[in-house]
Structures are given as structure tokens and as C-alpha cells.
Ligand code: HEM
Ligand code: SF4
């Protein structure tokens with residue numbers, strides 16, 4: 001009885017609230033972009049951007065991030081590997097069997113979806129550990145720089161100290177939920193439910209936090225790539 | 235001045251960039267000013283944070299809900315010191331993993347500060363000179379260098395193939411660059427001219443923060459040049475090149491002539507045989523890419539091709555050596571955007587760091603292709619007693635060409 005209520009909450013009620021808040025947040029944030037749209041369109045100045053556009057864009061997603069090209073990597077390799085590693089692992093984890101199956105189950109209620117390749121289970125445990133370690137190291141870096149008066153002290157905002165711990169909790173609850181299919185199986189429902197709740201908090205928080213860069217950085221990277229292409233640097 | 239007013243100075247893409255910064259601090263690792271100064275207000279991303287504060291609504295739930303707030307002028311005054319502690323070299327763009335064009339956002343921040351009247355004291359004089367005399371340096375003497383030449387220069391000749399736009403720094407602070415360029419154009423037998431009523435290309439205005447004046451100057455220069463009916467405009471200054479080639483179109487000032495940097499033209503002359511190199515240089519040369527020419531201008535190979543023709547051909551790898559930070563990643567000379575006027579010691583420190591890079595690879599000559607770089611490096615060599623010669627690329631070429639029509 002009680003278990004049924006938990007499932008209804010995490011799988012039916014909360015998703016509606018999550019989606020509503022997410023869309024509301026995205027709309028609010030993009031409102032500001034449109035407020036200045038007339039005065040300066042997003043492509044302002046882009047008319048003069050000629051050159052190998054596609055190559056420029058591809059470069060800014062791939063080549064510019066390789067350690068031998070990235071100026072950031074040359075300056076601080078540890079920071080670079082941890083940061084880029086965290087992102088790659090994050091995407092890989094989203095492609096794990098558990099995530100894909102959940103998404104497909106949700107979608108299949110409405111449309112026919114083909115089966116997709118996914119990252120097989122034994123790897124996801126390793127990926128989870130890598131994800132949690134990378135995030136922990138990033139948090140340590142920020143706290144360390146904060147207390148020693150390094151650059152991050154000047155630029156960090158409160159949100160920076162909320163975002164990473166929140167994502168850490170997402171990772172940890174996910175890892176525990178995955179383990180619960182073999183270990184402490186009695187508590188599996190609670191483990192999975194807590195992960196689902198935290199994930200949805202993360203999604204709701206995204207438009208109001210630095211997580212939003214996951215969306216906007218794509219735009220910025222395209223523009224930066226176009227600029228480099230126009231300059232002839234690619 | 236309300237937030238909304240200020241918001242309109244930003245392009246949509248720039249607001250997105252402001253919101254995208256993840257405050258990772260990678261930009262501070264690569265910023266020459268932060269590297270040498272180490273003060274917290276030199277951190278590039280901090281200046282983005284200042285700008286975010288000024289446009290009022292920070293990215294937070296409260297910020298999104300609350301209506302546009304009035305800009306606190308005190309915030310602008312506070313931001314002024316940080317905004318002008320920057321050479322506008324653009325390295326933070328290359329260092330940012332996402333590719334946020336931090337430098338252009340700094341221009342916006344400066345324009346807000348300029349409007350509020352908080353530019354640093356040393357720049358007030360520059361502002362006045364620019365307004366009155368159309369150059370940032372001194373009341374008169376823009377054409378004095380012509381009188382020091384032993385040949386005649388065609389002035390305001392209509393329909394010439396090439397107009398040499400001298401630029402304030404080459405004309406006033408380092409006339410040897412203007413003279414060498416004139417000598418090269420003459421030696422190549424070019425049909426060329428200069429104008430006697432040049433105004434600053436506008437880069438000084440952008441560095442100060444007066445975008446409207448920059449646009450005015452751009453429009454006025456373009457109008458005067460177009461009235462001369464020339465085919466191409468050649469510049470010997472990296473700042474002028476960036477302005478004409480990239481900023482004028484962004485300021486919506488369009489023109490009907492082609493713009494070249496002198497190194498492109500020399501490269502062409504050498505390839506066509508219109509210029510011939512006589513004596514080759516057998517000292518080790520390194521080329522310093524000026525930020526505005528390479529990273530912000532896109533001219534990277536031409537100066538190197540020119541230099542390759544001045545040194546012994548067979549072993550060019552021995553005579554032309556690269557510093558570790560070059561091309562798009564080039565390190566700033568320290569003299570850009572009037573940092574030299576506000577923090578002269580810091581400028582010299584940045585230049586010294588670059589000179590040490592040149593020393594480490596055993597270079598005997600450091601060549602640049604921007605008068606500001608040359609002046610800054612020359613000052614630093616004198617101050618720190620460095621054993622290296624500083625030249626502009628046109629000086630080396632002019633010294634070594636053999637044709638003498
Ligand atoms: C094109 C896509 C993306 C780019 C270019 C990008 C870039 C970056 C960069 C440069 C950092 C700083 C790294 C560091 O501090 O070591 C960062 C941090 C981070 N990113 Fe991304 N990111 C992208 C997508 C995403 C996505 C989809 C998410 C998931 C929501 C995400 C979550 C995070 C988190 C949690 C941090 C840590 C923030 C912190 O250190 O406080 N990113 N990202
Ligand atoms: S433009 Fe150059 S000096 Fe200015 S913040 Fe960026 S890297 Fe530093």
C-alpha cells in the first residue's frame with residue numbers, strides 16, 4: 001500500500017511537476033534573450049563570418065578539446081582531465097541500460113521506439129565510481145581555492161556550492177540504486193525512489209542554476225567555432 | 235540609467251555567454267595580466283560576474299522573478315578598476331573550454347563604465363586628446379615622419395591602387411615603422427598614396443569604452459578613404475587591421491575596398507619578385523604574434539613566410555624559431571588597451587615574461603608586426619637589460635631589400 005504510493009509519487013506525480021518547473025524556468029531564462037532580440041539579433045555580426053563554417057563548429061566540439069590543442073589543458077592538466085572526464089562519464093552513464101530502459105518504458109506508452117544500444121552493466125559501476133570521484137575532486141578544488149584566496153574565491157557564487165553536491169547526491173543514490181539489485185535487495189524500492197526524487201530535483205534546478213550551461217554551452221561553442229573559422233584559424 | 239538601457243548594449247549571444255560561464259577559472263590560468271599581477275580583480279571571469287551584477291538580474295530564482303532593478307552606479311565604480319585591468323588580448327577566449335568571448339564582454343563593460351564617467355584617471359587625458367586631435371597621443375605631428383624621408387610621398391592621390399593607412403602609433407610614436415613601410419611600397423613600384431587627414435582607426439575608443447565614437451571615427455575614415463577611390467587599404471598596425479577587417483563590419487560600417495596587413499602585401503611582392511632580398515640575416519629570429527593580428531585578426535602565416543625569405547633558406551628551422559606560445563595561443567606584449575598608461579610596471583612585467591620565452595629558445599631578434607608590441611618590448615629590453623634586438627617586420631624587410639628603383 002505504502003509502496004504503491006511511493007511509486008505513484010515518483011513516477012507519476014513528481015514528473016509532471018518537474019516538467020512544468022523545467023519548462024517554466026527555461027522560458028523565463030530565454031525571455032531575457034528575446035528582450036534584447038530586436039536591438040541585437042543573436043547572429044549580430046555573423047554576416048561577416050565566412051570561412052569553413054562546418055569545420056569550425058566541429059573543431060570547437062572535438063579538436064579544441066583534445067589535450068594537445070587545448071590551452072586550458074596545457075596550463076592545468078589535472079583540472080582538464082577531471083573536468084572533461086566528468087562530462088564524458090556523465091554522458092556515458094545516461095546511456096546505461098537502466099537509464100535507457102526507463103526512458104524507453106516512459107516513451108513506449110506513447111510512441112514506438114526502436115531498441116537502442118546501451119553501455120552494459122559491468123561498466124556502469126566503474127563509470128559511477130569515476131563520476132563520483134571526478135565530482136568530488138572538482139568540489140575539493142573549488143573549496144581549496146576558496147579558502148586559499150585563489151581565483152575561484154573571487155568568482156564562485158553560492159550556487160556553485162549547491163550544484164556539485166547535488167549532482168554528487170544524484171551519482172551516489174544512483175550507484176546505490178544500481179547496487180541494490182544484488183546487495184541489500186530488501187531496500188531496493190527505497191533506493192531507486194530516492195534516486196528518482198533527487199534526479200527530478202536536479203532537473204527542476206537546472207534552469208535556475210549553472211547546470212543550464214549544458215544547454216547554452218552548445219550555442220556558445222557553435223558561435224566560437226564560427227568565429228575561429230572566419231578568422232581562418234581552422 | 236536603468237537595467238533595461240544597459241541590457242540593450244549586449245547582444246543576445248553575449249547574454250547567453252554571460253549565463254554560460256561555469257566559473258571554472260580556466261581563463262585565469264591563461265590570462266597574462268592575472269599571471270603577472272596575481273590580484274583577484276585581474277581574474278577574467280570576475281569581470282563577467284561584475285557585468286552580470288550590473289545588468290541587474292543575476293541568474294537565480296529571485297532574479298528571474300523580480301522586475302528590472304535600477305543599476306547601482308556604485309557597482310560601476312567598483313567594476314571600473316577590474317574592467318581596465320586587462321589588455322583586451324583575447325587569450326581568455328582561447329583558454330575557456332566553452333569558448334566564451336570574454337574579451338568582447340569586457341568591451342561592453344567598459345562602454346557602460348565610460349558612460350557613467352568612471353574611466354581611470356590616466357585615460358581621461360587620452361579621452362580628451364582623441365576628442366580634440368583624433369589621436370590618443372599628442373596634439374600635432376601626425377605627418378612629421380614624411381619630412382624625414384629622402385623621397386616624395388604621394389598624398390591624397392585619387393584612384394591609387396593602395397592607400398597606406400598609417401595609424402596613430404606608427405605615425406606618432408614609432409615613425410620608423412611608417413618610414414619603412416613607405417620605403418617598401420616605393421621599392422615595389424606600387425601605385426600608392428597616404429591621406430593627410432587620418433583619424434584614429436577607433437581602436438583607442440573601444441579600449442576606452444566609447445563605442446559611439448568608435449563608430450563615428452570608423453564611418454568618417456571609411457568616407458574619406460572611399461572618396462579617394464582606392465582599391466586596397468594597407469595597414470602596418472595590428473590594431474588598425476583588427477578594426478578595419480573585423481570591428482568595422484561588427485559596428486555596421488561597411489566599405490568597398492579590400493583591407494590588407496602589410497605582411498600580406500610584402501609576402502605577395504616577394505612571391506611576384508617585385509621585392510628582392512639582398513643580404514640575409516644570420517641571427518636567430520623569433521616571431522611574436524600580436525594578439526590583434528593573429529588571435530583576433532587571423533593573420534598567422536604571412537609574416538612567417540616573409541621572415542622565411544629573409545633568413546638563410548636551407549636551414550630556416552635554425553634561424554626562425556617559435557616560442558612555445560604562438561599563433562592563436564600567443565602571449566600578450568602587455569601594452570594593449572592602454573594598460574601601459576594605467577599600470578606601466580605591470581605592462582613591463584608581462585613583456586619581460588615574453589622576452590624570457592624568447593631568450594629561452596635562444597632568439598637574438600624578436601620581430602613583431604605591431605608598433606605597440608615593438609614599443610613595449612623595446613621599453614622592457616631597456617629596463618631589464620635583456621640581450622635581444624626588437625624589430626617590426628617592416629623594418630627588417632626595408633633593411634634587407636636589394637631593389638632600389
Ligand atoms: C557541450 C556541453 C558542455 C560543455 C562544453 C561543458 C563545459 C563545462 C566546463 C568547462 C566545466 C568546468 C569544468 C571544471 O570545473 O573542471 C563544466 C562544469 C560542470 N558541468 Fe558542464 N559542460 C557541458 C555540458 C554539461 C551537462 C549536459 C551537464 C549536466 C547537467 C554538465 C554539468 C556540469 C557540472 C555539474 C559541472 C561542475 C560545475 C562546478 O565545478 O561547479 N555539463 N562544464
Ligand atoms: S583579454 Fe587578455 S588580459 Fe584581458 S582578461 Fe582576457 S586574457 Fe586577460
Ligand code: SF4
Pocket residue numbers: 254255256257258259260261262278279329330331332333334336
Ligand atoms: S574559462 Fe570560461 S567558463 Fe571557465 S570561468 Fe572562465 S569564462 Fe567562465
